[in-house]
Amino acid sequence: MLHLERHGVSCTRSNTTYWLAACASEDIGRVSPHLLDRFTARLPAARAVPLINPIARVLAALNGEAEPEYPIPDAPAAWLRMLADKVPPAAVSPVAVGRAVALHDAAVGMRRPLALLRLARAFARFDGASEVEAWHVDEAAAFIGLSTTAKNDPARPAEQHQATEAETPEARPSATPRQLPAGGPGGRTGLVPTPIMEGGAGEALEPIALALAGNPYPEDVAEPEREATPLVLPWQRRSGTPSDRGEVVGTEPTNRLVDIAWKATFREAAKYQVIRGRTGADEPLLLSPSDLRRHRRTPKADHLLVLVLDHTCHRDWDWMPALAEHLRAAYTRRSTVCVVDVGAPGAEVPVRAQRTMARSLLDPRVAAALENTHGTATPLAHGLELARTTLCHALQHGRTPVDEATLVVVTDGLGNVPLDASLRGAVDGLVRGQGIDDAIAAGRAIAELDGVRPVVVLPPRLPLPDVPLDLARALGPDCLVVS
Known part of the structure; x- marks a missing residue:
């Protein structure tokens, strides 16, 4: 039901709107928990959604080709007949409620048990039952890929536990096996087994823990790739209107x-x-x-992280361990991030560096820059000049300049494009060591700015070790060198 109480208006209406959303399992860590909590009925859809190459799809649209149509299989006829009958919804027994609560962790709230009970009520309706029992809840849990092993809940009443355990397969009403649509969630065929013959007393064996084929709530174990508190504004260090x-x-x-x-x-x-x-x-x-x-x-960030990434030196080594400390600090402080790509393969002008401003570290462009490959030219001087102008504007301009900034330069120091050539967009003749000299001069200009903490990250193999060390010395005595 939808309830509206505002400005003297009182309105109550039934809600007949259903939301259907899809998300890749590997990207579930990017979605905020308060949004995932609204989609409690989870079904693995890997077999229902065809794999489509997005590049091929764009090319097909540019060529005027029609979008492919993927037919949706019809529901079983028995399901349609049952839904067409005016049958009142089945009542939910207290035992079923206790079973649904026992299958979930109490820390996740009550939305998941309620969604499981609604699905179990649908299974009870297909069976023609007037009441939802505990075995309907187990059947619904198996359908969505949820473990039917009860979570340890010390607050659960003992009599409720005994009532749930009493729901043995022998106590279930006899019903014909129900065939769910082929290729159901988790790879299950959806058959409800019916014993053919009664066997003798079985031998008691040690319990064996088996891993489930699927997990309807992958965000419980996924590595979070989002802000810890996306709905809470960060703490402000400065006062003001x-x-x-x-x-x-x-x-x-x-x-x-x-x-x-x-x-x-x-x-x-x-x-x-x-x-x-x-x-x-x-x-x-x-x-x-x-x-x-x-x-x-929105509160304005009081810290700026500037990353100057020399992609031409990013070969056969991982720079993430050296950058992890600075990325973690930027995430914690919700810093504004500036990424300067030097020698990236997708640059519009290869002899120029590219600058990207992001509101936070979670911007997808930051992750794309960290995973980029190497190009041909190394306009290091132009990249440091872009970093200097960014730092100067952030520290000295605007109504609320940042309090401090961190400059992280990942390079081997071998800049082969002079600054003048980068500004003109073309290299004429031999450059010799002019590109290195311009980079060192840009480093000296950055050292004159207050509130900048410079860091130079060196690759494991350096053709000329003295060149990046000269750049670190030009950035000032407080420059930290990480090798």
């Missing part, structure tokens, strides 16, 4: 005449003009202090 902070993301009520959102204020006042006695459009708008709205702004 809201107008001194970041971008506008909404409005909120206020009792101060600071950073007023005039459109939202007039829109709020327009709701009550008749109540306040305004009779004509030519009369002035009647305002009340309760109508005042101000802008809601």
